[in-house]
Amino acid sequence: MSTLLQKAETSEILQPVEADLLRESGGAAIEWYGRAATALYRAYCVARKSVGATAEEAEVILPSISCATPANTALLAGVTPRFADVDPNTGMPTLQSIQERWTPQTCAVVFIHLFGQTADLRPLAEWCRSKNILLIEDLAQALGGRLPNDAAAGSVGDMSVYSFNPTKILECGGGALLIRSPKLVAVSAEFAELDPLPPEIDESRSRALGLSYRNLHHSLVGLLRARAVDEVEVSRAFLKLQPAFRALYLHRMKDPAALVGAWAQLQQVLEHRFRNAQRYDEALAEGPWHRIGQWKQSGVCWRYSLLVNFPERLVDFSEAVRRDGFHVSNLYWPVNDFFRPSDPCPNATQFARRIVNLWVDQTVGEQWVGQCAESLFKNASRFSA
Numbered sequence: 001m002s003t004l005l006q007k008a009e010t011s012e013i014l015q016p017v018e019a020d021l022l023r024e025s026g027g028a029a030i031e032w033y034g035r036a037a038t039a040l041y042r043a044y045c046v047a048r049k050s051v052g053a054t055a056e057e058a059e060v061i062l063p064s065i066s067c068a069t070p071a072n073t074a075l076l077a078g079v080t081p082r083f084a085d086v087d088p089n090t091g092m093p094t095l096q097s098i099q100e101r102w103t104p105q106t107c108a109v110v111f112i113h114l115f116g117q118t119a120d121l122r123p124l125a126e127w128c129r130s131k132n133i134l135l136i137e138d139l140a141q142a143l144g145g146r147l148p149n150d151a152a153a154g155s156v157g158d159m160s161v162y163s164f165n166p167t168k169i170l171e172c173g174g175g176a177l178l179i180r181s182p183k184l185v186a187v188s189a190e191f192a193e194l195d196p197l198p199p200e201i202d203e204s205r206s207r208a209l210g211l212s213y214r215n216l217h218h219s220l221v222g223l224l225r226a227r228a229v230d231e232v233e234v235s236r237a238f239l240k241l242q243p244a245f246r247a248l249y250l251h252r253m254k255d256p257a258a259l260v261g262a263w264a265q266l267q268q269v270l271e272h273r274f275r276n277a278q279r280y281d282e283a284l285a286e287g288p289w290h291r292i293g294q295w296k297q298s299g300v301c302w303r304y305s306l307l308v309n310f311p312e313r314l315v316d317f318s319e320a321v322r323r324d325g326f327h328v329s330n331l332y333w334p335v336n337d338f339f340r341p342s343d344p345c346p347n348a349t350q351f352a353r354r355i356v357n358l359w360v361d362q363t364v365g366e367q368w369v370g371q372c373a374e375s376l377f378k379n380a381s382r383f384s385a
């Protein structure tokens with residue numbers, strides 16, 4: 001009773017955000033959670049059920065360039081993650097690379113709008129319909145993005161997943177699952193009843209577990225990057241430890257009022273990010289790298305991204321830029337190496353050895369971007385020779 005009441009209250013407080021999202025994306029309902037991870041978990045449960053698959057046999061096709069959360073939550077929902085290779089220029093899968101991973105057990109495809117980029121999803125949506133599988137859009141990095149036909153990102157999938165947690169576009173906390181059809185809303189409501197979220201765990205325990213997970217992931221990426229261990233061995237160790245992290249993924253929305261407040265700032269936040277991305281794009285026009293530019297079409301830049309032409313020195317380069325005082329990250333290792341090395345993704349492997357992500361959020365501005373660009377040039381000339 002008390003959780004039902006709480007859910008109704010959450011939904012009531014979030015009414016203005018809900019109305020905006022439903023109007024933009026045309027869904028039937030939104031479920032509010034504490035994380036995008038929880039929304040993904042629920043989406044997988046719905047996908048499995050809607051194609052009548054049993055837990056043992058359902059599979060979901062994920063992109064090989066992503067954080068590990070979409071795959072971790074698939075395992076949690078009893079769905080086997082399969083991995084599609086990516087377009088070497090965008091890091092996002094293609095219709096063809098997704099089709100190559102289809103099996104009769106496939107129940108869904110997750111399309112991640114990586115770094116804020118979008119794509120024309122209509123051919124993929126049509127193919128998913130023809131195969132009777134669900135399309136899930138993950139907008140964690142692309143809140144507010146526009147598709148090439150100017151529709152909202154999140155308006156094509158059968159379900160769309162949002163994150164409002166730290167490091168994403170809005171950082172106030174929370175996650176959401178937008179569901180397009182009333183039929184799927186009903187399926188999800190059944191799960192809410194049959195499979196309620198577990199009790200919340202203590203925050204300091206949650207932080208400790210989260211840090212441990214991060215350290216584990218960083219450490220294993222380091223081993224793979226240095227080619228110190230075979231990915232089959234890494235995968236075996238990683239998968240064996242995953243049950244320890246289960247408590248990280250399923251959470252309720254804690255502070256709906258914070259999201260209502262942050263929502264009013266969304267356009268401002270997007271403009272600030274876009275201006276920073278433009279500054280990088282101008283400053284970094286000539287250099288030993290390829291600039292990823294699809295944020296220009298979507299209107300959303302999560303992290304400004306470069307693919308450097310000197311993959312063997314990427315770590316030295318990033319470290320040197322960090323020592324100059326700038327945030328850079330390069331931790332998007334192909335997820336198939338952790339969860340299923342037998343799904344080879346050669347383009348993703350190349351991509352991961354070249355990617356550098358630069359910050360464009362509220363913590364950085366014009367001067368910062370200019371100085372960061374100088375550091376990038378200085379250090380690239382050291383390491384690209």
Ligand SMILES: *Cc1c(COP(=O)(O)O)cnc(C)c1O
Pocket residue numbers: 034035036037038066067069070112138140141162163164165168174175
């Ligand atoms: C961050 C992220 C998630 C997880 O978001 P949470 O709200 O932290 O659970 C899921 N998918 C992608 C692509 C992400 O970048």
